[in-house]
Amino acid sequence: MAKEITSRSENYSQWYNDIVKKAGLADHSAVRGCMVIKPLGYAIWENMRDQLDKMFKDTGHVNAYFPLFIPKSFLSKEAKHVEGFAKECAVVTHHRLMNDPNGDGVVVDPSAKLEEELIVRPTSETIIWNTYKDWIQSYRDLPLLINQWANVVRWEMRTRPFLRTAEFLWQEGHTAHATKEEAEEEASLIHELYTRFLEDYAAIPILKGAKTPHERFAGAEETYTVEALMQDGKALQAGTSHFLGQNFAKAFEVKFATSDNKEEFVWATSWGVTTRMVGALVMTHSDDEGLIIPPKLAPNQVVIIPIPKPTPEILEVADKIKAELGAKGVRVKIDKDDKKRPGFKFAQHEMEGVPVRIGIGARDLAKNQIEIARRDTKEKSQIALDTVNDVVPKLLEEIQQNLFDKALKFREEHTTHVSTMDEFKSVLESKGGFVYAHWDGTTETEEKIKELTKATIRCIPLDFEAEEGTCILTGKPSKGKVVFAKAY
């Protein structure tokens, strides 16, 4: 049973790697830092993508696509932006190969050097704002609410499947507005939308807040973040929404005429979530037996296993269940493999995180019943065949809710308020999690605390409560607690 997965208590990182590998989410590829996303991992991403895409469109956004390559000169137009990304860019310098004059293989043709190097996009603000310059003339062109589904490359030094890869998939929204207020509202709207998605679909409880100036996106005036807590007590930033002010509009000279014919710079936002969410999903819900996928994002919500093997009688019942549940929108797979034995299949589907398993054998059919098992609690029961259509949808809802409740309870148990540095350190060392503490508001203190404890300020919580106190490091006055944690 689960004989190939390292337990969480033994080695959490190894456990995560084992799940990714054994459940078939992703493989290491031949390219350093880049993974191959396998069908199960990709199917989960597709479900995330489809749901988010619907939510974006329901709030008035449309999709478009911009180039993979960004001219080098574009990147340097916004000073902070280039500073943030310069160290991790892949650069295209040539456009042709030639046969190696010294032997076999090919080499870069030196005569094919590009006049201006191209950067493989680490994010698309620059190429998009360069384009928006041509699209926006008047207040009538605003707001511009565009999203793009794409891949980006950030040349990270250390990578981990889904959590940090050199190339990753994401969506990036880039909006342009006539007023500051409207842009700020947009950034908040998306922040709320991400929270809703992560909580309602991924069953991941979210701590909402704003980043400190130090942790802000390069080129943003305000960064809103959705922070999740993993089972090892470390925080994971699951998505961000930025209010960009007029920084990019000024860098790319994007101006518009107001209704009273004045020329003004456009206000901007950008926001994104990535394949990292798949990693967050794994680390939030899964256990030592393998993956657990919340029903709403599970590629297969129910798997039917004929016991011991598919027979015409069993398949007839299975097909009927699949059709009827399918009509109710439930995704059902019948495992028709006649080479593998039931025990193997049970273990396999548990590893792959299918929320509900139905077992049907001759013994069950004789009694007009089936066996039903839920992945989250591993409870099994027998139910009458004619109740399946009612029981399964309810059970899926129950599992979805249970996963969220369990994760929320874990987060609550791992959320602590402290008032001294000693308390702060001891909480971080003993159980980790989110730690609320007073901070004097300076970047200097923030960095010093990180140096001493490895913990960073995850956010200034949105429900920030005014509370007089003193900074745990410097003793200077503070107006309220911020949230610290060790993070991925």
Add this chain to the structure above:
RNA sequence: CGGGGCGUAGCGCAGUCCGGUUAGCGCACCUGUUUUGGGAACAGGGGGUCGGAGGUUCGAAUCCUCUCGCCCCGACCA
């Protein structure tokens, strides 16, 4: 870029210190038989330029030199 580790069958490894039959083992794979309600058993079978290039030697997976790649821990980051 610093510290550590590893490259031997699809995967996981032993063998390397101390050179010497035809390079082994487990899983996986193929064939057959018996099985089948929680990862089946037995029998037979296929699969290797031992990461690469030089060198030492009668003889190299093993020793020497160079080189390439990957993983883990740190600094950077969604």
